[in-house]
Amino acid sequence: MPSSCEVDVKRVPGAAILVMRGEIDATAASPLQSAYAETIGPDMAPRVVLDFTAVDYMNSTGIALIVGILAQARTERRTVAASGLSDHYRQIFEITRLSDFIQVYADVDDAIATTAQPTA
Amino acid sequence: MTSNQAQESVEVLATFAVPSEPGNERVALREVAAVAADRGLTPDQMERLKTAVAEATMNAIEHGNENRPEVPVDITVLQTAGAIAVTITDRGGDRADNAPSEVPDIELKLRGEQRPRGWGLFLVQAMVDGMEVSTDGTLHTVRLTMHTDNAESPNGPDGNEGEDDAEQL
DSSP: OOOEEEEEEEETEEEEEEEEEEESSSHHHHHHHHHHHHHHHHHHOSSSEEEEEEEEEEEEHHHHHHHHHHHHHHHTEEEEEEEEEHHHHHHHHHHHGGGSSEEEEHHHHHHHHHSSOOOO | OOHHHHHOOOOEEEHHHHHHHHTTTTHHHHHHHHHHHSSSOHHHHHHHHHHHHHHHHIIIEEEEEEEESSSEEEEEEEEEEEEEEEEEEESSSSSSSSSSSOOOOOHHTTSSSSOEEEEEEHHHHHSSSSEEEOEEEEEEEEEEEEOOOOSOOSSSSSOOOOOOOOOOO
């Protein structure tokens, strides 16, 4: 089944942003994992922002993909943030406790602004 | 309420089937959303019902009918007294329902001690006000219920009134 998910990688100081579009389901595995792999390297940003603004559907398999990205990022000592979640998917992040491990922001600008702030 | 009164209060809003192919849960959720529109669900309830229907249909396609396109998943949308109910039936009534369900735990998943998947049934239960599972040895049916007679669903974001007797996605 062809994927309806597209993922672009953007970089800002201190963060890599995965801009997702379409559906985060089983077919999103390849584009999502490939996009994440692009962010890995010697100078990789310590923070990954997953932007859901243009995501119109996510199912349990998609949640598993996000868990996988989060697990990999944690092994690389990176933090993960999410932006642009609808109220419904915010609720799902809370139910699954993803929001205990992924900082949730209203939009990418908020997530980036937080990235730019010095940490204690 | 007597059983006769209960039966009289049930209105079948729609029945349809989808082939057991990955992705057809989207067809199911769209159909259910169209049928259930303007039937007393709040927008939040509608979103939760759509997610529950999608996840239960995925389960039926994958685990019940084993992704065989020629085997349908049958879906019925009902209006009952104070609720919208959706039944999702597959042909996996003889599958091992006695397998213990794995309660998803994100901390275990992040440590690699639990598979990343396994959220489906957990989500279904969290999304709706009631979930019942029945089987007759051939057919396996999940019935989802969402109350329409109250502004706030008793099963909020952290609520869970569902029964836990089906396998996980």
